[in-house]
Amino acid sequence: MPKSLRTIINFSIFLAIGLGLIWLVTHNLTAQEKEDIISSFRRANYWLIIPVIFVGIASHWYRAVRWKLLMEPLGYHPSTLNTFFAVMVGYLANLAIPRLGEVTRCGLVARYENIPAEKLVGTMIAERAVDMLVLMLLMLITVVLQLDIVGIFFTRNIWEPLQAKAGGNRTWILAGILIVLVVLAYIAFRLIARSKIGDKVKAIFRGVWEGVLSIGKMQKKGWFIFYSLFIWVLYFTMMYLGFLCMDETRSLGIGAALSVLCFGSIGMIATQGGIGAYQILVQQTLILYGIHATTGYAFGWIVWLAQTLMVIVIGFASLVALPVYNKGKQQATTK
Structure with missing residues (x-):
């Protein structure tokens, strides 16, 4: 299959899933629920979204600074502005086609900083590995600190429905769940291990591990760890400030x-640009905290739109600024 055709198919599938999730949520809404969602949009204070956008830009700036640290052991010292512009254009590309952003930002830095693109691929793997580990750590912390809320969710949505269907016999429920999970896990493991997907999964984990090991060779490990954590602190700050826009x-x-950040991050990965999945996961998470479903759904859209518009505006601005900035650099070096 041609690469371009495969890219189009992947784009169509991810977008279709996202649009399907939106339809799944909205097609059964009553007229009153639709009015409640619209009312939530109207009552939101959009001026309070402005700080969220600025914090988001700061998070991308420090992502660029962290990326520079990964290039230094390779003997390259790109400008922070070029790196930031490349990061933002990469995010913009990801909105169009999944995973295109990584290729795009590597290509831009390679072009404007004269760094071989193949050497930048390893830095991307290290970045992904660290972000994945930090997200997993945050999810663990979130669950441990809020076992009561997680317990309520499990009881209300899983345990009670199963108990009602099984006539209240808890022993049989537990035994049945365990047996089914073990059998499914065994079958899935055997099927995946023998397939091409299994090879891809192994390659992903191998790449993540190699990325983590490469960090140990850095001279500025402390700063790298600091920036990696600080980026997620800024993501958290965005979400916390976002709460202020609605009563x-x-x-x-x-x-x-923390909960909305963690589960929303999963939504951003699941579909094209997070559309559909992000709003649903934010909505379902906020329900656990007593927020009405219509309000939670509207909030998910407001935060998603703020982030997406920021990426579009700053991404296109970066695309325009790159040749202008580098033309000025070239003129300065020739004088």
Whole structure:
């Protein structure tokens, strides 16, 4: 299959999943629920979204600074502005085609900083590995700190429906769940291990591990770890500040912000640009904290739109600024 055709198919599938999720949520809404969602949009204070956007830009700036640290052991010292512009254009490309952003930003830095693109691929693997580890750590912290809320979700959505269907016999429920999970896990493991997907999964984990090991060779490991954590602190700050834009979410605390950040991040990975999946996961997470489903759905859209518009505006601005900035650099070096 031609690469371009495969790219189009991947784009179509991810976008279709996202649009399908939007339809799944909205097609059964009553007229009152639709009016409630519209009312939530109208009552939101969009001026309070402006700080969220600036914090988001700062997170991308420090992502660029962190990326520079990964290039230094290779003997290259690109300018921070070029790296930042490449990061933003990469995010913009990801909105169009999945995974195109990584290729794009490597290509831009290679072009404007004269760094071989193949050497930048390893830095991308290291970045992904660290972000994945930090997200997993945050999810673990979130669950441990809020076992009561997680327990309520499990009881309400999984345990009670199963118990009702099984006539209240808890022993048989537990035994049945364990047996089914073990059998499914065994079958899935055997099927994946023998397939091409299994090879890809192994390659991904191998790449993640190699990326983590490469960090140990850095001279500025402390700064790299600091920036990696600080980026996620800024992501958390974006979510916490975002709560202020609606009266219903204004009183939510740190735990809610952590939960929405973690599960929303999964949504951003699941579909094209996070469309559909992000809003649903934010909505379902906020329900656990007593927020009405319509309000939670509207909040998910507001935060997603703020982030997406920021990427579009700054991404296109970066695309325009790159040749202008580098033309000025070339003129300065020739004088």
